[in-house]
Structures are given as structure tokens and as C-alpha cells.
Amino acid sequence: MLNKVILMGRLCADPDFRQTQNGTSVCRIRVAVDRRFTNRQTGEREADFISVSCWRQLAEFVNRYFRKGSMVIVEGSLRNNDYTDQNGVKHYGMEVAADNVSFGETKRASQESGYQGAYQQPSYNQSAPAPSQPAPSPAPVPAQNSTPGSLQLGDLGDFEEILSDGEVPF
Numbered sequence: 001m002l003n004k005v006i007l008m009g010r011l012c013a014d015p016d017f018r019q020t021q022n023g024t025s026v027c028r029i030r031v032a033v034d035r036r037f038t039n040r041q042t043g044e045r046e047a048d049f050i051s052v053s054c055w056r057q058l059a060e061f062v063n064r065y066f067r068k069g070s071m072v073i074v075e076g077s078l079r080n081n082d083y084t085d086q087n088g089v090k091h092y093g094m095e096v097a098a099d100n101v102s103f104g105e106t107k108r109a110s111q112e113s114g115y116q117g118a119y120q121q122p123s124y125n126q127s128a129p130a131p132s133q134p135a136p137s138p139a140p141v142p143a144q145n146s147t148p149g150s151l152q153l154g155d156l157g158d159f160e161e162i163l164s165d166g167e168v169p170f
Helices: 056-065 107-112
Strands: 004-011 016-019 025-038 045-055 071-080 094-103
Touching: 004 045, 016 056, 025 056, 025 071, 045 056, 056 094
Parallel strands: 045 094
Antiparallel strands: 004 025, 004 071, 016 025, 025 045, 071 094
16 A cells, blocks of 8 residues: 655744754654635635654755745655553554655745745755755756656646545555
């Protein structure tokens, strides 16, 4: 069964960047993803809040280029995050282990919507080397030697929602 997910939403807070005791970088983000439908009583669109973990160079990339309110696209795997606390109570949770993170809007769209800190940058793939410099222009960066399964996106200004195939692993 596949557990790959792609989600698009806005960061709820600045990335939480840390390093493990052996020096491995880890960054946790929380992404607000709008639901496809509106609440019948209020007429407003509700959101789900998805926890995402990024490791190594991907963690450094996310910490460097993303801030609260940034529109983000995350590709990754759904992971079980269950644990038992010190009182013996079982807690259940899910999170996305990110394989790839990219910007969901251009720098101009980010500034027009009032969110600061996003800068147009090609997506960062966990298997690719870390980026050294930001892209000089807001135009999409074409893939030179793209790896199979990598996500190549252009302007997403007109994009409204992500549709799933209906398979939910839980």
C-alpha cells in the first residue's frame, strides 16, 4: 500500500529547527491545509493542521527559506507517531516525513497576500545537493536532470486545491 502524500497549505508558525545530539538537523513544521468543502452551518472553509518533519539538508533548507504564513507544497510519507506517556496512556498521531518541499507561490504573490519571508526557489529534493544561492528571478526553474518521481511545478497562482485519489491509509 502506498503511503505517499502531497499537501499544499500555509505554515502555522515559523519552522522549529533543532539538532540531535549527534548533530543531525531536524525541522518540524505545521501546515494548515484547507478542506475541499465548506461548513454548512457557518459557510466557511475549515482546515486540517498537518505535522511535518524534515531531516538533514531539507531541514536546513526549510528553516532558511520559510516563515509563518508561507505557502508550501510538501511531498512525503505518512508515518505513525504513536507513543505511551509516563502515566501509561497511549497517544495516537500521524505526521508526514517530508521527502521534498517547495514554494507554493511566487515572491510577488506572497508579498501581495501580506505574508513575508517566502522567496521563489526551486523545490529541494532530499536526494539532490543543497542549494547554494537563491534563484535570481521569480520565473520557474526548469529541471535539467530531473530524477524519476521528482515534482516539477511552475506558477501555482491559479491553483486552489489538491484532489486526492480517495485512498486514506487509516
